[in-house]
Amino acid sequence: MPALAPRTKQEPATFSIDSYLADCRKLALTEIERQIPTDARHTAGLYELMLDYPLRPAKALRPALCMAVCLALGGHMEAALPSAAAFELFHNAFLVHDDVEDDSLLRRHAPTLHRKYGVPIAVNVGDSMLALALQPLLDNVEVLGLGGALRIFKVFARMARESVEGQMLELAWIRGKRWDLRDRDYVRMVHKKTGWYSFISPVQVGALAAGAPAATVSALGRFALTLGIAFQIKDDLLSLEGTEAEIGKDALGDLWEGKYTLPLLHALRTVSDTERQQAVSILSRPRGERDEPAVRRLHAIVTGNDGASLRHARTVADRWAQRSRRALDDVFVAAPDSIHRRFLHELVGFVTQRSS
Amino acid sequence: MPALAPRTKQEPATFSIDSYLADCRKLALTEIERQIPTDARHTAGLYELMLDYPLRPAKALRPALCMAVCLALGGHMEAALPSAAAFELFHNAFLVHDDVEDDSLLRRHAPTLHRKYGVPIAVNVGDSMLALALQPLLDNVEVLGLGGALRIFKVFARMARESVEGQMLELAWIRGKRWDLRDRDYVRMVHKKTGWYSFISPVQVGALAAGAPAATVSALGRFALTLGIAFQIKDDLLSLEGTEAEIGKDALGDLWEGKYTLPLLHALRTVSDTERQQAVSILSRPRGERDEPAVRRLHAIVTGNDGASLRHARTVADRWAQRSRRALDDVFVAAPDSIHRRFLHELVGFVTQRSS
Numbered sequence: 001m002p003a004l005a006p007r008t009k010q011e012p013a014t015f016s017i018d019s020y021l022a023d024c025r026k027l028a029l030t031e032i033e034r035q036i037p038t039d040a041r042h043t044a045g046l047y048e049l050m051l052d053y054p055l056r057p058a059k060a061l062r063p064a065l066c067m068a069v070c071l072a073l074g075g076h077m078e079a080a081l082p083s084a085a086a087f088e089l090f091h092n093a094f095l096v097h098d099d100v101e102d103d104s105l106l107r108r109h110a111p112t113l114h115r116k117y118g119v120p121i122a123v124n125v126g127d128s129m130l131a132l133a134l135q136p137l138l139d140n141v142e143v144l145g146l147g148g149a150l151r152i153f154k155v156f157a158r159m160a161r162e163s164v165e166g167q168m169l170e171l172a173w174i175r176g177k178r179w180d181l182r183d184r185d186y187v188r189m190v191h192k193k194t195g196w197y198s199f200i201s202p203v204q205v206g207a208l209a210a211g212a213p214a215a216t217v218s219a220l221g222r223f224a225l226t227l228g229i230a231f232q233i234k235d236d237l238l239s240l241e242g243t244e245a246e247i248g249k250d251a252l253g254d255l256w257e258g259k260y261t262l263p264l265l266h267a268l269r270t271v272s273d274t275e276r277q278q279a280v281s282i283l284s285r286p287r288g289e290r291d292e293p294a295v296r297r298l299h300a301i302v303t304g305n306d307g308a309s310l311r312h313a314r315t316v317a318d319r320w321a322q323r324s325r326r327a328l329d330d331v332f333v334a335a336p337d338s339i340h341r342r343f344l345h346e347l348v349g350f351v352t353q354r355s356s
Numbered sequence: 357m358p359a360l361a362p363r364t365k366q367e368p369a370t371f372s373i374d375s376y377l378a379d380c381r382k383l384a385l386t387e388i389e390r391q392i393p394t395d396a397r398h399t400a401g402l403y404e405l406m407l408d409y410p411l412r413p414a415k416a417l418r419p420a421l422c423m424a425v426c427l428a429l430g431g432h433m434e435a436a437l438p439s440a441a442a443f444e445l446f447h448n449a450f451l452v453h454d455d456v457e458d459d460s461l462l463r464r465h466a467p468t469l470h471r472k473y474g475v476p477i478a479v480n481v482g483d484s485m486l487a488l489a490l491q492p493l494l495d496n497v498e499v500l501g502l503g504g505a506l507r508i509f510k511v512f513a514r515m516a517r518e519s520v521e522g523q524m525l526e527l528a529w530i531r532g533k534r535w536d537l538r539d540r541d542y543v544r545m546v547h548k549k550t551g552w553y554s555f556i557s558p559v560q561v562g563a564l565a566a567g568a569p570a571a572t573v574s575a576l577g578r579f580a581l582t583l584g585i586a587f588q589i590k591d592d593l594l595s596l597e598g599t600e601a602e603i604g605k606d607a608l609g610d611l612w613e614g615k616y617t618l619p620l621l622h623a624l625r626t627v628s629d630t631e632r633q634q635a636v637s638i639l640s641r642p643r644g645e646r647d648e649p650a651v652r653r654l655h656a657i658v659t660g661n662d663g664a665s666l667r668h669a670r671t672v673a674d675r676w677a678q679r680s681r682r683a684l685d686d687v688f689v690a691a692p693d694s695i696h697r698r699f700l701h702e703l704v705g706f707v708t709q710r711s712s
Contacts, residue, residue, distance in 0.1 A: 042544055043521045044528030097483060101476035120457035121531070123479060124523045127453060130486055131516030138506075138513055146502040150494075153509075157494055160487030165399045167480045172400030175477070188398055 017350050020343045024067050024084070025060035027077070031085035035135050049117065049125045050132065053092045056108035062087040064343070065202040066209070069220060072332070072340035075210025079143050082136035083152055083205045089136075090156075090197060093129035094163065096122055101171070102257045103287060144209065151208050159201040166193025170260060177284045181265050183316065189260065190232045191225065199228035219331045223344075226324035231351045233317035236261035237310065240303055255298045256290060258283050262316060267302040267309040275301050321352045373706050376699045380423050380440070381416035383433070387441035391491050405473065405481045406488065409448045412464035418443040420699070421558040422565070425576060428688065428696035431566025435499050438492035439508055439561045445492075446512075446553060449485035450519065452478055457527070458613045459643055500565065507564050515557040522549025526616060533640045537621050539672065545616065546588045547581065555584035575687045579700075582680035587707045589673035592617035593666065596659055611654045612646060614639050618672060623658040623665040631657050677708045 032054060036047045063084035070080035098104070099112040100122050106112065114122035137156060140149035169189045173181070203224035207217045239254040240263060254261050268276055279301050282294045302309055325348045332341050388410060392403045419440035426436035454460070455468040456478050462468065470478035493512060496505035525545045529537070559580035563573045595610040596619060610617050624632055635657050638650045658665055681704045688697050 037517070042525060042548070044524045046521055046524040049524075097479050101479055118531070119475070121524070121527050123453050123457055124520055124527060126479075126483075127486070128517075128520040128524070130483070131513075131520050134509075134513035134516060138510060141506060146506065150497060150502065150505075153490075154494060157487070157490035160490060161393070161484075164480055164484040164487050165402055168400045168402040168405075168477070168484070169398060171477050171480060175474070192398070 017346050021059050021064050024064035028063035028084045028088050031081050062202045066206040068340045068343045069203050069206030070209045073210035073212050079209040082139040086133040086136040087202050089129045089133040093126045096126035152205050155201050159196045162192045162196035179280050195228035199224035223327035226320045230317045230320035233262045255295050263309040263313040266312045267305050271305050324348050373702050377415050377420050380420035384419035384440045384444045387437050418558045422562040424696045424699045425559050425562030426565045429566035429568050435565040438495040442489040442492040443558050445485045445489040449482045452482035508561050511557050515552045518548045518552035535636050551584035555580035579683035582676045586673045586676035589618045611651050619665040619669040622668045623661050627661050680704050
């Protein structure tokens with residue numbers, strides 16, 4: 001882990017966001033593996049199944065955010081490591097349950113867990129990751145003391161609540177066939193559903209692990225909130241524009257699953273009445289009844305529209321990314337330069353330019 | 357809550373285990389409702405769904421165990437209350453996910469959550485209850501201090517792990533069509549799957565909330581472990597012998613679902629080869645393909661067998677209940693008498709005699 005070992009060393013000549021992410025991921029996975037009980041008899045292979053998703057190729061963005069913020073603020077890697085592992089477990093638990101809920105076919109270039117082992121085992125593997133995530137939060141006591149561990153636990157409790165509320169919001173829209181939504185509805189849902197657990201909490205916990213003052217924790221929350229929304233809109237665009245090889249899940253997966261995306265909602269507000277009715281009729285079918293021609297038609301409606309819906313999404317994503325960059329600069333205006341700070345800075349550009 | 361208000365008042369002339377349970381349940385539900393965010397806008401009715409199972413008629417045994425142990429050891433109700441609410445939330449989360457995993461039709465005299473609202477919402481409601489259960493564990497800090505809250509959190513972390521391991525054990529047996537199991541395999545699975553979260557943890561947390569010494573916590577763990585196994589075997593017998601009105605879920609539900617029960621496993625070991633082959637062939641079908649005549653045939657095989665399998669299960673349950681009673685007496689040999697102690701004592705008899 002050369003990139004992460006020293007806290008304030010000279011930046012290497014060739015800083016790469018990918019290798020920074022890879023280093024963080026390796027550390028987080030090692031920490032997750034350390035959490036697995038050594039006596040795993042009578043567990044029927046549960047822990048191998050639990051590692052299935054985490055070991056598939058992935059960015060492990062959440063651990064990296066937590067670690068980078070902690071190190072950028074002068075904290076130690078050991079202070080962030082247990083929480084980073086907990087975030088990765090929590091994230092993967094949500095992926096497994098999400099895949100069940102959406103009946104997705106592919107995740108990270110391979111069949112989803114419930115498609116491999118059935119819904120019962122997949123639901124339980126998700127629960128198991130949530131259960132295992134409690135252990136590193138206890139380990140925080142040794143590294144950060146009771147007070148520090150408690151502050152971090154509070155963030156996790158809030159995060160868990162926001163995530164399930166956001167998920168419910170989306171599921172209720174799907175169930176209610178709600179297709180008349182504004183950008184602000186979308187932003188609220190995304191903020192709760194993925195913003196809290198993917199961005200806000202990892203960043204705030206990283207700051208708490210470094211012992212940062214409350215004002216810094218809040219300011220970093222603003223950075224993370226805005227970054228998360230930019231990230232999600234970019235994710236929406238990728239699902240419309242990327243190939244399966246690039247995105248690691250079903251190409252056009254969001255359309256197959258009838259997911260709420262910013263470009264889709266914009267298209268529904270702005271295309272002709274005929275196209276809107278066509279789109280809503282396709283989206284209102286249960287997933288199993290949405291076939292290839294229907295999904296292609298939906299794709300044509302969203303990406304057509306004179307390109308206005310894609311342009312709108314790009315513009316909105318860029319606006320959130322700019323806010324994010326400003327919030328980050330505010331925090332680090334007086335902080336020493338480091339590769340960790342550089343990672344956070346480049347991440348904003350990476351999110352808006354990424355192709356996977 | 358007349359029965360619970362004073363700690364050591366004279367026993368009322370008519371002590372009833374049912375009214376003791378009802379009092380505890382009322383307190384636990386109030387505490388759960390207190391945990392629900394007051395600003396529940398933009399949550400799409402999630403919290404009403406979360407209360408669906410807890411508000412259905414139920415014993416709420418876990419909160420009662422936690423409270424009774426705490427009070428019997430001289431602790432205060434307020435010290436046990438947050439944990440009691442967390443146990444009830446955790447239990448209901450597991451019921452919701454279990455019902456998805458087993459595709460059960462009825463729970464507590466009404467359709468299961470996923471049958472009412474679909475699998476996606478049910479999985480998320482289960483996750484939501486797990487998320488909300490973190491909050492009372494934080495509240496413990498105010499009542500018990502950081503150290504006390506931490507000791508209880510440790511029990512919850514272990515409990516969550518044991519539960520998902522036990523669940524995996526059972527799901528792996530189902531998937532592997534394992535029907536050649538001994539009583540000790542069954543006991544190990546039950547110990548992990550329900551023993552930890554239904555008995556051992558509530559009792560140990562109750563003791564910790566009362567500030568009991570480690571030796572008392574351990575001894576109460578033995579009481580709870582043995583009681584839990586007796587309880588589960590009695591549950592197995594009820595599913596074979598009870599009517600739907602009595603047990604609140606599908607009559608013969610365990611056979612419909614192909615659940616591992618002590619009487620079934622005994623029958624498979626002792627009936628004729630022909631009957632065993634018939635039974636295994638029925639059990640090996642996916643649930644959807646097990647029809648009424650098949651389930652009736654299975655029922656006849658298990659309850660037939662000259663009554664030997666039912667007798668065996670009753671004998672084994674009684675043996676565990678006796679151990680439980682002895683363990684309880686050891687703990688309370690020198691403690692003052694109280695309705696809480698009486699509740700625990702009568703619970704052992706109740707478990708082996710209960711009809712619902």
